[in-house]
Amino acid sequence: MTGVIDISAPTSARVAGMPDAGVSPQPPLLEVRDLSLSFATARGALPITRNVNFTIAPGERVGLVGESGCGKTVTGLSLLRLLPPQSARIQGDILFNGTNLATLSPRRMRAVRGREIAMIFQEPMSALDPVFTVGDQISEAYRIHFPVSRAEGRERAIAALREVGIPAPERRCDEYPHQLSGGMRQRVMIAMALICKPKLLVADEPTTALDVTVQAQITDLLRSLSERTGTALIFITHDLGVVAETCTRMITMYAGEVVEDAPVDDVLTRPRHPYTSGLLRSLPGLSKRRGVLTSIPGRVPSPNAMPAGCRFRSRCTHVVAGCEQSQPMIEIESGRTARCWRAPELVLPGAVN
């Protein structure tokens, strides 16, 4: 099996043996406060997310799931300030170890990006540069932050490729992205993201293109890295099985808002928001083979025509008078919140029959 990338960053002493997240309360590594994102378009401002709030403790692994297009990727990108500056508007605070990344100067942001927070993208081909070898690109990701020789950079790149399970890394190192299969490219991305041992890794569907055996290796790798070094993980995915096996907490988004935030085991068994429940009930394993797959009827409202009150209202089978009121996140039990005023009384089915 692949182990953890074991290349200690020369200039930083590692915190050994991070206490288990959740056991002892500690200051959060990341605190996102009222983050609202919008894009300037030809037809005016297009609101995307609204008042997104969440915190991530050191070493915590959080799954971020939700409707396609609800704003998961843009939220992830905003943490690294990677949204197109000409069109994206960011409101709210992104506190990382107490520093507000939302207002950090571009120069200081560059020192954080890749070193403290790294991101693995959904589409490896567009994130890799076609004209450089994968070895050069991985080595460069390291040399931006640590002044080592080219030769050492190459050695580290080879080691990193080996750690993510790429066969013949000495040879693959000199290949170009187009020579690799989709799965291999994603592993190259992971090697690149982990080479500086960041404190927070934002992984945007990193295993979507991988077969399940490689996926299991990668999620094991990410989990053991996070357990050993205290790297926190935001895992954006549509694979609820991966969330179940990799993460400690699950945040569900719908139409640009967080609608539920809960420990993974609890939410799989008993979701509190009707959207989360609908999502879990859409798993193919719960429908008859070759039969019609369950899905949530209706469509997400368009960003320009968001209804007042609960944004899930037009699709919710539990809607009553009162749902048109604005819905804050409410605490249902310690560590569990949902954006639905009926959540305390509703009994909703989860992923278990």
Next chain:
Amino acid sequence: MRDLRILFPTRDGRDTVKAIDGMDFEVCAGETFGIIGESGSGKTTLGRALVSLLPPSHGKILHDGTDPAALGISAFRKHRRDYQIIFQDPNAALNPRMTIIDSVVEPLEIMGEGDHASRHRRGIEVLERVGLAAEAADRYPHQLSGGQKQRVNIARVLTLRPKVIVCDEVVAALDVSIRGDVLNLFADLQREFGLTYVFITHDISVVSHISDRIAVTYLGKLMELGPAEDVVEHPLHPYTRALLSAEPVPLPSHLRVDRRIILEGEIPSPVAPPSGCRFRTRCPSVQPRCANEVPAWRDVKPGHRVACHFATADGPPPDNQKAQRAS
């Protein structure tokens, strides 16, 4: 279209990367044919070859009895319209400078089908059926999320209504609810127009739900092929068994049992695949014979083929380690 035959040995790449190294199977008209397998095992390459985007370097692919490689240019262009692929990478087929609706109707335009207004109508209609509001039509690819782009690609191919669609990992980037909608749409079109699907995916729960038959690939070769239910419920090949065991299950931890079979070692390089059985370097059931002899591609049960010396109709050979522990 009756029996679409695809015989597919060897594509030797530039430095003889044996991406597909001898495959031999047929896809029947109107069926959904699932392909699962290791990353890099050649599924995308196979998919591209199936729709004549890549010439086989050896062997033949027959579409409904005709060899597309033997057609003249204009006949080939007309022919290709009926054999379409939806790519794994949603960016691959979208022109960044074209609006979504222009991308969607482009194939119709190239084929000269309908007039401008009717093409536009059809494009919007299909966009809506894949869950994209009409307002997405005037946007550009970079203004869409990954799953939205993937749905544009799906719409693009669906407007053409080809006979055969190769779907290369097309629903993995969609949330489970929209995934259900898109798969239901695929099933409706199949019922309505008799479409044939070749469905490449890593998601075993999806492939087992929608496929009639499933093929399992490893390092450029087929390991197993049979009725979907049999392959998923009673796999005969040790690789299939390992693959199925690694599927992550969305259950809370107290309901999960760790039945994962960990494949030791690295995936061998396709440049120099292992002798004998390609899976032998990682096979938990390996025997000395596996290194010397290529396992025959044989029928073990009616319609259920496997490439392993020791697989029987009852299942794959026992796991060596487990057998050792037991004795």
